[in-house]
Amino acid sequence: MTHATGMKYMKPGVLPHMWCAGCGIGGMMGALLRAFEELGYRNTDTVVVTGIGCTGKLDDYLLTNALHTTHGRALAYATGIKAFKPQLKVVVVMGDGDSVTIGGNHFIHAARRNIDLTAIVLNNLNYGMTGGQVSGTTPEWAVTSTTVHGNPEREFDICALAETAGANFVARSTPYLGWEMKEIMKQALEKRGFSLVEVVSPCPTHFGRNNDMKETAAMLRWLGGRALPIEDYRKLPQAERKQHFPVGTLVDRDEPDFNTRYDTIRARATGMNVR
Numbered sequence: 042m043t044h045a046t047g048m049k050y051m052k053p054g055v056l057p058h059m060w061c062a063g064c065g066i067g068g069m070m071g072a073l074l075r076a077f078e079e080l081g082y083r084n085t086d087t088v089v090v091t092g093i094g095c096t097g098k099l100d101d102y103l104l105t106n107a108l109h110t111t112h113g114r115a116l117a118y119a120t121g122i123k124a125f126k127p128q129l130k131v132v133v134v135m136g137d138g139d140s141v142t143i144g145g146n147h148f149i150h151a152a153r154r155n156i157d158l159t160a161i162v163l164n165n166l167n168y169g170m171t172g173g174q175v176s177g178t179t180p181e182w183a184v185t186s187t188t189v190h191g192n193p194e195r196e197f198d199i200c201a202l203a204e205t206a207g208a209n210f211v212a213r214s215t216p217y218l219g220w221e222m223k224e225i226m227k228q229a230l231e232k233r234g235f236s237l238v239e240v241v242s243p244c245p246t247h248f249g250r251n252n253d254m255k256e257t258a259a260m261l262r263w264l265g266g267r268a269l270p271i272e273d274y275r276k277l278p279q280a281e282r283k284q285h286f287p288v289g290t291l292v293d294r295d296e297p298d299f300n301t302r303y304d305t306i307r308a309r310a311t312g313m314n315v316r
C-alpha cells in the first residue's frame with residue numbers, strides 16, 4: 042500500500058527547509074501537499090499564492106505555479122487570477138498578519154465575494170518573521186515583543202470573521218490533531234466558493250518563548266488542550282468558551298460563488314446588447 046508524500050510537488054534539493062525546529066509551518070505544508078496528491082492535483086493547473094513572512098516562504102519549495110506577493114495582499118492577487126482564469130485551482134497560504142491584520146480588508150472582501158479560492162491561514166498568534174510582534178490574533182493576555190506586559194487588544198476570531206463575511210466553507214485545525222488537518226484541507230480544496238482553513242500553530246521561537254512555552258511540546262500540549270471538537274465546544278457554558286477554540290468543519294454551505302454570479306450577469310448583459 043502506498044501513501045501520499047506530497048514530494049512530487051516539491052522542488053528537488055530544497056530540504057532542509059528554513060523554518061525553526063518545532064514550527065508548525067512544515068507540518069501544514071506536508072498536509073497541504075499530501076492533500077493535493079490524494080486529490081490528484083496537477084502542478085500545471087494549481088497555483089499557490091503566498092504573502093510575506095515565515096508562512097509566506099512556503100512557495101519557495103514548490104513546483105506548482107506559485108506567486109510570492111506583498112504583505113497583506115496575497116488575496117488580492119489570487120482574486121485576479123481566479124477571476125480571469127477560473128479553471129485554475131488557486132490556493133492562498135498566509136500568516137495571521139498577512140491574512141487578517143495588515144490584510145484584513147482583502148480577507149473580508151474575498152469572503153464576501155465568495156470567490157472560489159482556498160485560503161490556508163497559519164495562525165501562530167504573532168508576527169513570526171519580524172521578531173514576534175503582536176498581531177490581530179494575539180490573545181488578549183499574551184506577551185509579545187511589542188506587548189511585554191500583556192496585550193491590551195482583543196483578538197480576531199478568524200473563522201467567525203470568514204463566516205460572517207460570507208465564506209462557503211470554514212474550518213479550523215491544529216498540528217496537535219495530526220492528519221485531521223489534511224482531511225479538512227481536502228474538503229476545503231474541493232469546495233466551490235471561498236473556503237478557509239485556519240491552522241492554529243506553534244511558533245516556539247517567539248510566541249512560545251515569550252509565554253512560558255519554550256519547548257515545542259509545551260506549545261503543542263497547550264494548543265491541544267484548547268482545541269475542542271465543535272460539537273463539544275457548543276455544549277460549553279459561555280464563560281468557559283474563552284479557554285477553548287472549536288476545531289473541525291464550522292461552516293459548510295452552498296451559496297453561489299463570484300464566478301457563477303459574474304457569468305450570470307455577463308450573459309444577461311450580452312443578451313441585452315444583442316437585442
Ligand SMILES: Cc1ncc(C[n+]2csc(CCOP(=O)(O)OP(=O)(O)O)c2C)c(N)n1
Pocket residue numbers: 093094095096097112135136137138139140163165167168169170171176
Ligand atoms: C507592507 C509591509 N509591511 C511590513 C512588512 C514587514 N514584515 C515582513 S513579515 C512581517 C510579519 C509577518 O507575520 P505573519 O503574516 O503573521 O506571518 P509569520 O511570519 O508569522 O508566518 C512583517 C510585519 C512588509 N514586508 N511589508
Ligand code: SF4
Pocket residue numbers: 059060061063064065066095096165169170243244245246247
Ligand atoms: S519564527 Fe516562529 S513562525 Fe517563524 S519559522 Fe520560527 S517558529 Fe516558525
